[in-house]
Amino acid sequence: MKTKIKLNGGCSDMKLVRFQEPLLQFGTSQHVDVRFGILNYCPLDFENPRAPRQIRVGVVGSAVSLEGLRDWLERCRNEIPAKESRQPNLFPRFPGFNSDCAFHSELLLDSSLERQISSEELASILKVSVPGEQKVHAARAIVEQVRSLLDKKPPDVIVVALPQELLNAFESPEEGIDLEDETANAQTPAGDRIDFHDLLKARCMSLPRACPIQIVLPATYDASKRRRGRCRNRDVRPLQDEATRAWNFHTALYYKAGGTPWKLTLDPTKPQTCFIGVGFFYTLDRQKICTSVAQVFNERGDGVVVRGEPAVYDKVDRSIHLDADASYRLLVRALDEYRHEHHTVPARVVVHKTSWHNSAEADGFLKAIDEYRIHSIELLSLSRSFTRLFRNGFYPPLRGMFLTLDEHSHILYTRGSVEFYATYPGMYMPRTLRVACDRIEQTPRYLAEEILALTKMNWNDTQFDGGLPITIRAAHEVGDLLRYTAPSDNIPPHYSFYM
Structure with a gap:
């Protein structure tokens, strides 16, 4: 739907849409809720001998x-x-x-x-x-x-x-x-x-x-x-x-223990996609900034941890970035791990990063996908936002509301009132997620719906309205642990060690 929204005393035509709650696939059927899905349809892998x-x-x-x-x-x-x-x-x-x-x-x-x-x-x-x-x-x-x-x-x-x-x-x-x-x-x-x-x-x-x-x-x-x-x-x-x-x-x-409780619903007509989360963390002495690794996820949520590269803080744009070579090596390492796990390379790569992608990072990522002959790549930067919508009544706006501010910037409610719960299951006014489309081939709406689905891939919490997609959440969790490891330490590749 299209709605007129009043901003700073003026009116502007902005696109406001609401996404339906993404379905999850369980053992015998689909459901929007993790607990009812397992309760009624068993875990995804319950018929798997492994x-x-x-x-x-x-x-x-x-x-x-x-x-x-x-x-x-x-x-x-x-x-x-x-x-x-x-x-x-x-x-x-x-x-x-x-x-x-x-x-x-x-x-x-x-x-x-x-x-x-x-x-x-x-x-x-x-x-x-x-x-x-x-x-x-x-x-x-x-x-x-x-x-x-x-x-x-x-x-x-x-x-x-x-x-x-x-x-x-x-x-x-x-x-x-x-x-x-x-x-x-x-x-x-x-x-x-x-x-x-x-x-x-x-x-x-x-x-x-x-x-x-x-x-x-x-x-x-x-x-x-x-x-x-x-x-x-x-x-x-x-x-x-x-x-x-x-x-x-x-x-x-x-x-x-190696189980797969659920996965995202898969559209067989869509290209196989690799989702990668990139974040940053300071070393314990706060003298260096490191990439908090890339987490490689597919629709099953299979996560592989890849140690990242050193990063630098840009005083001009006040953001943390990688140079072109570091970006290239990071994505090559991630794709190598993906190929090792799945015996193939994806047709499409989506990178979620906690700071915007500058030209050097984009060049490095593009060089890597050209080398691997990957069809397309999407570069998105995700961050918490204080931009909010206001709704009449007692509850905040619905989870899944998506507001387009301009061609590049968008706001997504990953937390909010949930129809299935018949309430807002939070303590405080929810903050929105800012989605910046740094380089995209799909539409912003398509990419935002993917982000909303990825918020449901958190195996530590069965309440499905997570605020962050698993890509960014995992990047934070991995970075928090890597602060306490040495660069020479061998680290386990599976995400289950970090969550």
């Missing part, structure tokens, strides 16, 4: 956290009732994680797959008075227990049940909270403050025979341990209901 029917779960924690998590996982084998709500689609029941329904998989828990951090070791860590050093000591203690689990037959996934004592120490007013649930958006900490979540994952993924790690806070399995109040001038996120916590935990675990 799907994880049994997941060997290693657990590291204190005596108390091991027992608490073990009891909760046993409880989650059976149904967790839905939260009482006037929005039943937002808070469905959890069907239970077992071989007879939904996931058609089960967790294998055994004392031989548990490693306990002793009370003496915890006391030693808590005696360290410098917050950063305390986190390094804690990470070292947990990594040694993870190493012990990996020495024999590695489990499929290792769950770190963080002891409450460590969480209390890390949440001091001076340090603030740097440990979020796995579903929280990754944020690179300011200055040189150490993020324990990222430090621990980076150390664990560098171990021989490493497997993905899932960090669990005490409140996940014990609601009485929920955090309250504010810290470092921001609200502590409210605790989710138990069924939602179970959905998020087990969906992430299923993916990290």
